[in-house]
Amino acid sequence: MGIANSVLDAVRTEMTRYPGSYPCKVGVRIGEMAAIDQDALRFCFEAMVLETDLASLELGIEVCPRRHRCQVCAREFVVRDYDSRCPQCASLETACISGDELELAYLEVEEYEPGTVGAKSS
Amino acid sequence: MNRVPLEQKVLNENDRIAAELRARFQEHGILCLNFISSPGSGKTSLLERTLETLPRHDRVAVLTGDIQTENDANRLKRFHFPVKQITTGGTCHLDARMIERHLADWNLEDLDLLLIENVGNLVCPSSYDLGEAAKVVVLSVTEGEDKPLKYPSIFFKSDLLVLSKIDLLPYVPFDIEAAAENARKVNPGMEIVKVSCLTGHGMHEWMMWLGERRRAHKPLVQQTAS
Numbered sequence: 001m002g003i004a005n006s007v008l009d010a011v012r013t014e015m016t017r018y019p020g021s022y023p024c025k026v027g028v029r030i031g032e033m034a035a036i037d038q039d040a041l042r043f044c045f046e047a048m049v050l051e052t053d054l055a056s057l058e059l060g061i062e063v064c065p066r067r068h069r070c071q072v073c074a075r076e077f078v079v080r081d082y083d084s085r086c087p088q089c090a091s092l093e094t095a096c097i098s099g100d101e102l103e104l105a106y107l108e109v110e111e112y113e114p115g116t117v118g119a120k121s122s
Numbered sequence: 123m124n125r126v127p128l129e130q131k132v133l134n135e136n137d138r139i140a141a142e143l144r145a146r147f148q149e150h151g152i153l154c155l156n157f158i159s160s161p162g163s164g165k166t167s168l169l170e171r172t173l174e175t176l177p178r179h180d181r182v183a184v185l186t187g188d189i190q191t192e193n194d195a196n197r198l199k200r201f202h203f204p205v206k207q208i209t210t211g212g213t214c215h216l217d218a219r220m221i222e223r224h225l226a227d228w229n230l231e232d233l234d235l236l237l238i239e240n241v242g243n244l245v246c247p248s249s250y251d252l253g254e255a256a257k258v259v260v261l262s263v264t265e266g267e268d269k270p271l272k273y274p275s276i277f278f279k280s281d282l283l284v285l286s287k288i289d290l291l292p293y294v295p296f297d298i299e300a301a302a303e304n305a306r307k308v309n310p311g312m313e314i315v316k317v318s319c320l321t322g323h324g325m326h327e328w329m330m331w332l333g334e335r336r337r338a339h340k341p342l343v344q345q346t347a348s
Contacts, residue, residue, distance in 0.1 A: 002213070003249070006132050014128065024123065028132065035248045035275030082271065082307035092310070100278065102249060104128035111124075 003036060003102070004044035008054060010104055018109050025108040027060040031101035038063070060106075066099030136250055139218035143225075143253025150230040153339040154238065155332075156252050158276055159260035160269075161242030164286040166194050167319035168260060168328070169237060173201035175329055181232055185224055186239040187216040194239065204228060215246040218253060235336060244269070248276040255339060256281040263287050263294055267301035270308050277308040282315065282331060289318035 011026050030036045038061050045059045066079040070086035071093040077086065084094050131137055147154045157165045169184060176182055183204040186194040195207035206224050208216060221238065238254065240247040248257075259280040261269055264287060270277040277283065283305045285298060298316065305312050315331055317324035 002215075002217070002246070003132055006135070010128070010130065010132070010134065014126075018126075021124070027128075033275050033278045035245050035273070037245075082274075084307075084310060096278075100275070102132045104130050104132055106125050106127050108123055108125045 001044045001048075003041055004048050007045065007059075007104065008048060011054065011057065011107060014107055015109070021109040021111045023054065023057050023107055024110050025058040025060055027062060027105035027107070029062045029064055029101045029103045029105045031064045031066065031099040033066050033096075033100040034102045036102060062105060064098060064101050067097050068094040069097045070094045133249065133251075136218045139222055140251035140253040143218060143221060144255075146230060147236070147253060147255070150233065151340060152230060152233050152236050153336050154236040154252070154254045155335075156238045156240060156247075156254035156257045157260060158240045158244065158247045158257055158280070159242060159262075160244050160265060163242070163260045163262040163265065164319055165239050165242070165260050166197055168284060168286065168317065169198055169239060170201070171317075171319045171322070171325055172237070172329070172332070173198060173203055175325065176201075176203075178202065181234040182237065183228060183233050183235075184237045184239065185216075185221065187220070187241045189213070189241060210241060214241055214243045215250050216240050216252060217250045221252050244273040244276050248279055256335065258282045258284060260284045260286050261301065261305075263290050263296040263298065263301075265296075267297050268304060270301070270304040274308045277305050277312065280309070280312070282313045284328065285314065285316045287318060287320075288316045288323060289321045 007026060007028060011023050015023055042059060049055050049057050067076060068079050068084050069076045070089060070091055072091040073086060073089040075086055075088040076097065085092055086094055159165050184198050185206050185208055186198060187208040187210060188194055189210055189212055192207045195205050198205045208220050208224050210216065216238065238252055257280040259276050261283060263285065285301060291298065302314050305314065313331065315324055315327045317328050
């Protein structure tokens with residue numbers, strides 16, 4: 001819930017730079033080591049935008065695998081099943097370079113149709 | 123349709139406050155540790171034993187987080203070190219702002235060590251930086267030895283694993299070597315100590331780790347200050 005709230009805060013802050021537009025989709029990047037459950041995040045996000053100005057906002061989630069770089073041969077590789085051994089030289093001296101992301105990647109904004117901004121419904 | 127890149131952390135605001143706290147801890151030479159575990163793994167017992175062992179004049183303070191009640195603070199206050207309870211009122215983790223707020227009326231110049239006991243939860247606390255120098259994860263032998271694989275994030279981000287309640291090993295089917303191996307699969311650099319807060323077994327190793335961290339922290343501070 002706190003994460004969903006932070007995403008929505010960031011969207012609202014960012015939208016102050018785009019007067020005359022509304023946000024359609026926000027993209028979030030989540031590392032597989034970030035301890036974020038996608039379904040729980042989506043559920044909280046949807047509950048929090050419901051019946052607000054952001055009701056039509058879509059959430060895009062991109063999952064990033066854990067990646068290591070070999071300290072010996074510099075090969076970069078995806079770690080599967082917690083096996084952090086270098087697939088090239090079999091060294092165990094490898095260091096994590098990504099996989100704990102919790103980042104805002106992008107925001108898709110659309111301009112309001114001319115005449116609809118500030119238009120009052122009759 | 124226009125797609126604009128954002129490229130910022132989701133927990134930007136928390137990370138900003140945590141960075142400020144970290145800078146303040148550095149400035150005052152305070153080692154801050156963030157203790158995380160499932161509810162009931164023995165974080166409070168470990169802190170009780172720790173406070174009991176430390177000399178009376180030691181410059182130590184504790185912040186302890188729970189959803190409700192002052193119970194943990196009351197347990198820890200017996201040792202005459204400054205202790206403050208943070209009741210989150212429902213939130214399942216501590217965040218940097220809570221730490222900042224609860225530190226407000228303590229004089230950081232009087233402290234060398236700040237121990238933060240997070241809310242019992244293996245998931246959300248791992249996302250929230252509190253400005254600590256290291257996270258310590260506690261896993262008791264009444265839990266599963268595959269917990270590091272099921273909840274990898276916190277094991278990945280912690281410097282030390284405390285395997286607790288080892289006095290119960292004869293009575294539970296817990297494979298302590300498998301637990302250590304699983305933790306090192308997730309985090310190859312993980313240091314591990316095995317303790318029983320009931321019998322005091324392993325407390326010496328834990329206090330050695332803590333002492334070493336405190337010593338290692340000090341020169342670093344003096345170096346950056348000069």
